[in-house]
Amino acid sequence: MNIFKAFENDIRAILASLAEAGSIPAGLDLSRVTVEPPRDPAHGDLSTNAAMVLAKPAKMAPRALAQMLVDRLTARGDVVSADIAGPGFVNLRLTPAVWQERVRDILAAGTAYGDSDAGGGHAVNVEYVSANPTGPLHAAHGRGAVFGDALASLLKKAGFKVTREYYINDAGAQVQVLGRSTYLRYREALGEDIGEIPAGLYPGAYLKDVGQALAARDGDKWVGTDESVWLPVCRDFAISMIMDWIREDLGLLGVSMDVYTSERAMVESGAVGAALQALEDQGLIYVGVLEPPKGKKPDDWEPRPQTLFRSTDFGDDVDRPLKKSDGTNTYFANDIAYHYDKFRRGSPTLIDVLGADHGGYVKRMQAATTAVTAKQGSLDVKICQLVHLLQNGEPVKMSKRAGTFVTLRDVIESVGANVVRFIMLTRRNDQTLEFDYAKVTEQSKDNPVFYVQYAHARCKSVLRKAAEDGRDISVAALAKADLSRLEAPEEMEIIRRMATWPRLVEAAAEAHEPHRVAFFLYDLASDFHALWNKGKDDATMRFLIDGDEGISVARLALVHAVATVIASGLQVMGVEPVEEMR
RNA sequence: GCGCCCGUAGCUCAGCUGGAUAGAGCAUCAGACUACGAAUCUGAGGGCCGGAGGUUCGAAUCCUUCCGGGCGCGCCA
Numbered sequence: 001m002n003i004f005k006a007f008e009n010d011i012r013a014i015l016a017s018l019a020e021a022g023s024i025p026a027g028l029d030l031s032r033v034t035v036e037p038p039r040d041p042a043h044g045d046l047s048t049n050a051a052m053v054l055a056k057p058a059k060m061a062p063r064a065l066a067q068m069l070v071d072r073l074t075a076r077g078d079v080v081s082a083d084i085a086g087p088g089f090v091n092l093r094l095t096p097a098v099w100q101e102r103v104r105d106i107l108a109a110g111t112a113y114g115d116s117d118a119g120g121g122h123a124v125n126v127e128y129v130s131a132n133p134t135g136p137l138h139a140a141h142g143r144g145a146v147f148g149d150a151l152a153s154l155l156k157k158a159g160f161k162v163t164r165e166y167y168i169n170d171a172g173a174q175v176q177v178l179g180r181s182t183y184l185r186y187r188e189a190l191g192e193d194i195g196e197i198p199a200g201l202y203p204g205a206y207l208k209d210v211g212q213a214l215a216a217r218d219g220d221k222w223v224g225t226d227e228s229v230w231l232p233v234c235r236d237f238a239i240s241m242i243m244d245w246i247r248e249d250l251g252l253l254g255v256s257m258d259v260y261t262s263e264r265a266m267v268e269s270g271a272v273g274a275a276l277q278a279l280e281d282q283g284l285i286y287v288g289v290l291e292p293p294k295g296k297k298p299d300d301w302e303p304r305p306q307t308l309f310r311s312t313d314f315g316d317d318v319d320r321p322l323k324k325s326d327g328t329n330t331y332f333a334n335d336i337a338y339h340y341d342k343f344r345r346g347s348p349t350l351i352d353v354l355g356a357d358h359g360g361y362v363k364r365m366q367a368a369t370t371a372v373t374a375k376q377g378s379l380d381v382k383i384c385q386l387v388h389l390l391q392n393g394e395p396v397k398m399s400k401r402a403g404t405f406v407t408l409r410d411v412i413e414s415v416g417a418n419v420v421r422f423i424m425l426t427r428r429n430d431q432t433l434e435f436d437y438a439k440v441t442e443q444s445k446d447n448p449v450f451y452v453q454y455a456h457a458r459c460k461s462v463l464r465k466a467a468e469d470g471r472d473i474s475v476a477a478l479a480k481a482d483l484s485r486l487e488a489p490e491e492m493e494i495i496r497r498m499a500t501w502p503r504l505v506e507a508a509a510e511a512h513e514p515h516r517v518a519f520f521l522y523d524l525a526s527d528f529h530a531l532w533n534k535g536k537d538d539a540t541m542r543f544l545i546d547g548d549e550g551i552s553v554a555r556l557a558l559v560h561a562v563a564t565v566i567a568s569g570l571q572v573m574g575v576e577p578v579e580e581m582r
Numbered sequence: 583g584c585g586c587c588c589g590u591a592g593c594u595c596a597g598c599u600g601g602a603u604a605g606a607g608c609a610u611c612a613g614a615c616u617a618c619g620a621a622u623c624u625g626a627g628g629g630c631c632g633g634a635g636g637u638u639c640g641a642a643u644c645c646u647u648c649c650g651g652g653c654g655c656g657c658c659a
Contacts, residue, residue: 359587
């Protein structure tokens, strides 16, 4: 149960009944009315801005409006006090029981605590990773993978129907390059001296494996044949093998997609023509000449008529080409068809998780999505900024040109999938992220992964100790606890924190910001570590009190709830909670 | 030149879609273990929220304009 949502609904109901009674004008817009935990706990448990938001449209003094709310709210049994504060906030203090009972909610729900129906089963398609199938995933891909996956989990928890999707760019010029590069490695595998890899082909050593696998499968069958014969073979073989690697790497990270969509298959199905026709029918395609780009001008620039999409009608800066000079479709044209395809498969809400170098692509794709779906679909693009890999503060050297880069697999193997996933979510997506091998495996509070896991392990440690003492720590037994015994300020604080979890799930899902989960867990862990240490100073604050089973059971229920909420949050992040630290 | 993103404590970052006195961690200083794991905790100092205007009951948050950093800018994907 979401306390904040519940009171928000109740306050709306009170306002409606006040309007009915003629105390306030009818038909006020209540959409800006919110109920939040006040930043300063001294102000109370809940706070609403209703009086301030409605004062102007109601043509009433904020405090007069607030007083009416106060009168109604104080009449409730679960409200201890309601006060007007500051410019017109109404602050509520609830009975301890309202909070204490949340512990029972948590025990009953398990890690499903925080699940919401806010999404109403609305379909959302989250496309992420979508790395080109020309090489193994590198470290930076990991961020998009983790972000997209956590966002998908978060949306699912918030009640959306989520599709996780990977778009395989297997249709463009780069997979032709891949095919040629593979052919060289194939001949090399058969014993030929291929010398230096020519400029323009992929130099990466990983293609040796592909060449050898092809040679092992087909022998010298393709040597001496025409390029029109071997190119498709080499290309498709390489794509297939590399996609297998990518799937394996994602598997190591705990990422599994619902759908892999092939660009080439989509193109061959005629979907691009259909999508362009949809734009044509709306008069959004024309032939024109673009202005040259300002500033840095390409050497071979010359004005030339192109087939253009009127993306400026939808907020873009210039109209965008759909056809190359040889008459074939641009990547953008294919992408329009792809987004149209996702829409037609049943997701009006689309999310693309892209890398930092795609920032300039956002406006046109949003414009195209709006246009091609006749404004029925919407696209949110989440750009993940760069990851700086560090080793003890020193940048890890990488060169794409030389074909040397840190693979995602290397990173996972050196620090573990749980660490990669957690750390990648400790920054907002549009903030660059430093990933220091030394720091992320450090066992200190400076390392949020450790800090949160340690809190969970401590919970489990208490429960183990209780079980060793012969206590029944089953959920059924703990659920019978007399929770009114949890009256210490530190205990109430941690309960209030856990009560905000359902609210946080909804807010983070709506904002498409999974990093908020990581910060919430850090705060919750901090509350728990503080409570733990309280027992050092004050023996009556220990979890297990000999001779007082009532409070021991209540506190065990609390500890179990904390472990459950941490596990619930980690589940969204795709991180496994640990039972004990090693 | 244009577009997008970022600018918050010495450092690394949050800030709940406009709320009350702007918060954490690290670093600095001062404290707490005969333990359900001190790998933790408690406290102190530290800020013109890049600058300047504007919008309103109220701005780190929205608008305008500068400054600084990152990414991108027809026929690549």
